[in-house]
Amino acid sequence: MTNVRTAVIPAAGFGTRFLPISKAIPKEMLPIVDRPAIQYTIEQALDAGIDRIVLVTSRGKTPMEDYFDIAPDLEATLERRKHAKLDEVRRISRMADIVTVRQKEQRGLGHAVLCAKEAVGDNPFVVFLPDDIIVGPAPSVTRQLIDVYGRRGSVIAVQEVPMEQVSSYGVVAGEQVGEREWRLREVVEKPPRDKAPSNLAIVSQYIFSPEIFAALERITEGAIGELQLTDAIQILAKGSGVHAYKFNGTRYDCGTPLGLLQASVELALERPDMRDRVKAWLAGLNAKLGQPTG
Numbered sequence: 001m002t003n004v005r006t007a008v009i010p011a012a013g014f015g016t017r018f019l020p021i022s023k024a025i026p027k028e029m030l031p032i033v034d035r036p037a038i039q040y041t042i043e044q045a046l047d048a049g050i051d052r053i054v055l056v057t058s059r060g061k062t063p064m065e066d067y068f069d070i071a072p073d074l075e076a077t078l079e080r081r082k083h084a085k086l087d088e089v090r091r092i093s094r095m096a097d098i099v100t101v102r103q104k105e106q107r108g109l110g111h112a113v114l115c116a117k118e119a120v121g122d123n124p125f126v127v128f129l130p131d132d133i134i135v136g137p138a139p140s141v142t143r144q145l146i147d148v149y150g151r152r153g154s155v156i157a158v159q160e161v162p163m164e165q166v167s168s169y170g171v172v173a174g175e176q177v178g179e180r181e182w183r184l185r186e187v188v189e190k191p192p193r194d195k196a197p198s199n200l201a202i203v204s205q206y207i208f209s210p211e212i213f214a215a216l217e218r219i220t221e222g223a224i225g226e227l228q229l230t231d232a233i234q235i236l237a238k239g240s241g242v243h244a245y246k247f248n249g250t251r252y253d254c255g256t257p258l259g260l261l262q263a264s265v266e267l268a269l270e271r272p273d274m275r276d277r278v279k280a281w282l283a284g285l286n287a288k289l290g291q292p293t294g
């Protein structure tokens, strides 16, 4: 398996879809049951053999750093009380070595990735969009992508979305070269439905060779004043090439309140300590919703 050991997690955005709470709490710290959303991303990275995590942050995002740091007073107190959560708290503090880089102005996803250039160095790296949480049977999406990277080079994860939703995504067009693989010809950022080249939308994760940084340095800010990662992908696609890979797994869009709520309920159903109570609650709710109103 190819050695992809670095991850970049851009988490510097304002999270406007989560206002007002994101005014004071980073959306990445909002809970899915009792864990912050960012933990799912970091655990997926570690599970795929990644041991260097570059977190791109901005003003007000320090709770993420604190979460993965050691908390000596808390640990000492939990130890004294023989508290059941001690092991979990310790595990989180020691699970990852995180390097943070600061994006001082929110100039877009492409700019956030570029901020990680020095920290990444001359290595291939996974970009994780922490809004998207993907679950499913092994191998994880990251492992699937690392396998494709080893065979084909830079690769982006795509998912089929209903045509009426294409205008919310970067959409890809290309030549199909495998059951789940396309050689990319173009990427269209948020196309209107009638201009979309396909319904294959870019979501969640990418693996790039370090060449992407040169492409990011070439692009300019578009009409909305942001450096678009998709513009750099387009340059790479015309150069050494990029593939799109339709992954296997279920995606939750935790960048919106409804998506986060869905992820919380569905992932609670996966937890042995909660499953029965959540099922009973949902059955009761379903019965209540089925009752005629008025």
Ligand code: UTP
Pocket: 010, 011, 012, 013, 014, 015, 016, 017, 018, 056, 103, 105, 106, 107, 108, 109, 111, 112, 129, 130, 131, 255
């Ligand atoms: P989004 O476009 O979802 O923006 O960014 P956002 O700020 O997170 O949320 P909304 O749309 O305002 O609700 C996609 C990813 O890129 C990061 C975000 O943190 C998110 O993980 N990002 C975006 C940055 O790190 N910096 C930026 O300048 C823009």
